Amino acid sequence: MTRAERRNLRNGLLFASPYLVGFTAFMLYPLAASIYFSFCEYNVIHAPIRIGLANFRVLFFDDARFWRALYNTCFYTAFSVPLGLGVSIGLAMLLHRKVRGLAVFRTVFFLPSIVPIVASSVLWLWVLNPDSGLLNGMLRQMLGIDGPGWLADTSWSKPSLILMSAWGVGGAMVIFLAGLADVPQVLYEVAEIDGAGPWGKFRNVTLPMLTPTILFNLVMGLITSFQYFTQAYVMTGGKGGPDDSTLFYCLYLYRNSFMYLRMGYASAMAWLLFAVILAATLVVLVSSKRWVYYHGE
Amino acid sequence: MASNRNRSWPGLILLVALSGLFISPFVWMLSTSLKHESRIFSRPGEPPQWIPTTEKMDAEGRRLVTYQGQTGADLGRADTGRHALLVDGQEIQAWPEEFEIQQQLGLHWQNYVSAFEMMDFMVNLRNTLFICFSAVLGTVLSCSLVAYSFARIPWKGRNAVFVLCLATMMLPYQVTLIPLFALYSKLGWVGSFKPLIAPYLFGTPFYIFLLRQFFMGIPQDLSAAARIDGCSEFGIFARIVMPLSKAALATTALFMFLFQWGDFLNPLIYLQDSRQYTLAIALQQFQSQNESAWGPLMAMSTAITVPIIALFFLTQRTFIQGIALTGLKG
Numbered sequence: 001m002t003r004a005e006r007r008n009l010r011n012g013l014l015f016a017s018p019y020l021v022g023f024t025a026f027m028l029y030p031l032a033a034s035i036y037f038s039f040c041e042y043n044v045i046h047a048p049i050r051i052g053l054a055n056f057r058v059l060f061f062d063d064a065r066f067w068r069a070l071y072n073t074c075f076y077t078a079f080s081v082p083l084g085l086g087v088s089i090g091l092a093m094l095l096h097r098k099v100r101g102l103a104v105f106r107t108v109f110f111l112p113s114i115v116p117i118v119a120s121s122v123l124w125l126w127v128l129n130p131d132s133g134l135l136n137g138m139l140r141q142m143l144g145i146d147g148p149g150w151l152a153d154t155s156w157s158k159p160s161l162i163l164m165s166a167w168g169v170g171g172a173m174v175i176f177l178a179g180l181a182d183v184p185q186v187l188y189e190v191a192e193i194d195g196a197g198p199w200g201k202f203r204n205v206t207l208p209m210l211t212p213t214i215l216f217n218l219v220m221g222l223i224t225s226f227q228y229f230t231q232a233y234v235m236t237g238g239k240g241g242p243d244d245s246t247l248f249y250c251l252y253l254y255r256n257s258f259m260y261l262r263m264g265y266a267s268a269m270a271w272l273l274f275a276v277i278l279a280a281t282l283v284v285l286v287s288s289k290r291w292v293y294y295h296g297e
Numbered sequence: 298m299a300s301n302r303n304r305s306w307p308g309l310i311l312l313v314a315l316s317g318l319f320i321s322p323f324v325w326m327l328s329t330s331l332k333h334e335s336r337i338f339s340r341p342g343e344p345p346q347w348i349p350t351t352e353k354m355d356a357e358g359r360r361l362v363t364y365q366g367q368t369g370a371d372l373g374r375a376d377t378g379r380h381a382l383l384v385d386g387q388e389i390q391a392w393p394e395e396f397e398i399q400q401q402l403g404l405h406w407q408n409y410v411s412a413f414e415m416m417d418f419m420v421n422l423r424n425t426l427f428i429c430f431s432a433v434l435g436t437v438l439s440c441s442l443v444a445y446s447f448a449r450i451p452w453k454g455r456n457a458v459f460v461l462c463l464a465t466m467m468l469p470y471q472v473t474l475i476p477l478f479a480l481y482s483k484l485g486w487v488g489s490f491k492p493l494i495a496p497y498l499f500g501t502p503f504y505i506f507l508l509r510q511f512f513m514g515i516p517q518d519l520s521a522a523a524r525i526d527g528c529s530e531f532g533i534f535a536r537i538v539m540p541l542s543k544a545a546l547a548t549t550a551l552f553m554f555l556f557q558w559g560d561f562l563n564p565l566i567y568l569q570d571s572r573q574y575t576l577a578i579a580l581q582q583f584q585s586q587n588e589s590a591w592g593p594l595m596a597m598s599t600a601i602t603v604p605i606i607a608l609f610f611l612t613q614r615t616f617i618q619g620i621a622l623t624g625l626k627g
Contacts, residue, residue: 005453011530012452018439019462022499026477027465033476044479094312097305106617107609108316111323114605114616116559118577119598122584123326126591132338134325137345167319174620227469230561234581253471258566263475270471277469 037267044263055268066269068244069252070276075158076228076248080165081221085214088169092176093206106177113170121234124164125151151235154245161231161246172217179213180206184295211292219281226277229254249273326602330595333405337591350403405592409600412593416579417571418600425575428493429557435498436553437546443500444508445534449520459509466502478566488569493560497553504549507619511545512538548619551612558605576601 001009013020038055040048059066091109095102112120127134128150136147150160187205196204229250232240238255240247253273257266324347329337331349339345412418446452447459481492515538523533539546564578574582580597587594609616 001453008450009452012446012450012455015442015446015450015530015534016455016458018498019443019500019505020458022439022496023462023465026496026499027468027473030473030476030480031468033479034472037475042479044482091315094308094315097308099309099312103613105312105316107613108320110617111606111609112319114555114609115602116561116577116605118559118561118581119601120322122580122594122598123322125584126329126595127322127325129591132591134321134345137339137343141344167322171620174617178620223469227471233561233565234584237585250471254562257475257478263479267472267475270469270474274469274472278467281467 034267034270037264038271039268040264041262042264042267043261045261048264051264055265056272058265059268059272065244065247065252069240069247069249072158072240072245072247073226073228073249076162076165077222077225079159080162080225081218083162083166084169084172084221085217087166088172088176088217089210089214091169091173092180093202095173095177096180106174109173110170113168117230118234120164120168121231124160124167124231125235128160128164151246152242154243157242157245161228161235164231165225172221175217176210176213179210183209208293209295211288212294215284215288215292219284222280222284223277226250226273226280323602326595326598329591330408330599331404331406332408332592333403334592348402349405408592408596412583412596412600415587415593416583416597417574418576418579418597420572421574421576421579424490424573425558425577428490428575429554431490431494432497432557433550433553435494436501436504437550439498439500440504440508440549441539441542441546442534443505444512445538447505448509448512449515449517449533449538450530462502462505466506474566481567487567488573489567490573492567493557493563501553504553507549508542508545511542515541544615544618547612547615551608551615552619554608555605558601 037048039050039052041051041054042048095106095109099105115123128136130136130147130149130152133150135150139145139147148156151157183206187209188201191201191205227250228248232246232248232251233254236246236251238251238259240251240255249269250273253266253269256262256269325345328347328349332346333349336346336350447455447462477492477496478487481487484491486492486495519537519541520533523537528536559577560575561577561581564575565581568574568578571579571582580594580601583597584594
């Protein structure tokens with residue numbers, strides 16, 4: 001090693017030392033401990049007791065609420081992620097037309113995504129209030145329908161949360177806007193010469209050029225929605241009701257760890273969550289070879 | 298799409314309609330926060346009331362103090378109830394046909410006062426700001442040092458460590474949540490701000506990545522020239538790279554502030570005494586104890602949201618650029 005190399009190594013490690021320490025303390029140690037806990041019965045107060053695969057066995061075969069929570073989370077993901085992509089692409093397309101007052105519109109669509117989640121959840125509790133809420137009030141006034149009980153109704157509680165999630169797509173919209181700005185203008189001109197109408201241009205130019213951005217937002221959307229927690233906690237008082245219809249995976253995980261103090265069991269759940277997220281991400285990434293188009297490759 | 302510019306009326310109308318839809322919950326929040334309790338709950342069949350009217354007056358200036366008094370049925374009449382009117386400080390009762398209601402704009406600020414009192418707002422605000430600023434400062438300092446190492450010092454093993462750092466972003470936080478809780482409770486940190494701040498003094502992969510990408514774009518010639526002039530590595534970091542990276546540092550600080558301002562799970566787990574609550578957790582606790590106090594609840598939600606909206610307007614460009622930066626380079 002030359003003197004310069006040695007100096008670089010020393011400086012490099014020195015500058016990176018906060019992360020190296022942090023990685024060991026806040027990542028490496030917890031990861032090892034979490035693996036260990038997942039094979040243990042552990043309540044923080046007493047030392048962990050090893051019980052082999054019992055946590056996983058109970059999860060898979062004896063815990064109906066675990067499957068309910070997994071189902072609720074998959075249901076939420078299956079609807080909120082595609083809906084979110086659709087809404088954010090739609091809004092980005094509308095804003096990309098360089099209308100007057102673009103900044104105002106962009107702000108309006110973006111703001112909901114930066115409001116503290118607790119505040120927006122409390123707000124939506126009120127919007128979705130069956131008797132005096134805004135949504136049912138508007139449904140009655142404009143369409144003359146009596147709206148459902150939303151969060152109070154087992155069959156409407158998940159759709160309520162999915163609806164609310166579409167309100168917070170501002171971040172994805174801004175990313176799509178940046179993606180749209182990168183589509184070379186010349187492609188539209190060529191498409192126009194070829195006689196493409198607005199739909200043809202969207203289908204054959206915009207959409208293919210946006211696929212890398214769609215991939216990014218899809219993966220981020222999947223990861224976030226599998227970890228859906230705060231809204232469900234605030235809007236159901238941490239219970240996931242009515243009748244476990246909004247008991248999402250991470251809410252159940254939280255209840256196991258901090259309410260029932262089944263920390264080993266919850267650790268096993270956390271690793272299964274990781275497996276599910278990893279599998280979903282891998283499926284998307286592998287399939288992306290078929291549908292993502294990288295311009296310039 | 299330049300070809301569509303200014304030509305699409307349906308597009309514009311759709312935009313206006315959709316932005317109305319998106320903003321209506323905010324307007325509803327603000328409106329409810331300024332309504333008197335008696336005006337918050339709508340009677341069956343009544344359309345949503347957007348403009349807060351705390352009190353109603355009739356044409357002669359008689360103030361309506363209760364909307365419904367005795368019901369008509371009680372008095373042998375089939376129609377709606379009598380109303381109590383306040384005349385010269387005295388309540389009198391009158392049938393709806395005996396006076397004409399004029400809606401009066403009336404802002405009921407009392408909701409804010411009661412929410413602030415019930416929640417210990419100033420204490421919660423101080424806690425939130427303390428945590429926000431500590432975490433922001435820690436993140437900006439630690440992440441820029443680490444990012445500098447990854448971006449501008451070629452050391453053996455650097456790439457492996459960087460890939461490791463990126464890989465940890467894939468792990469859901471739930472995996473480390475429980476061991477960290479166990480660790481902090483062994484240290485006696487549960488019930489203090491320490492678990493909310495300590496992790497941010499050691500770098501967060503996402504921001505390390507963001508800053509690294511930015512640092513990579515700064516010309517190496519600048520470092521080389523400074524090195525010839527005898528500048529130390531830390532000198533190059535502090536006097537050349539950092540001043541040139543204000544935009545990326547601002548994005549980091551802004552996103553971290555925003556995250557901490559609204560963070561819920563960590564305060565939920567680690568804060569136990571209500572004197573330590575942050576605004577987010579205080580609002581949730583207040584909500585769970587006063588489920589139908591919608592006036593104060595909306596006042597509180599407004600009070601937590603407005604600073605974020607103000608921050609957005611002040612830093613709009615940093616915001617939009619930052620999101621595009623993280624999204625496109627991620």
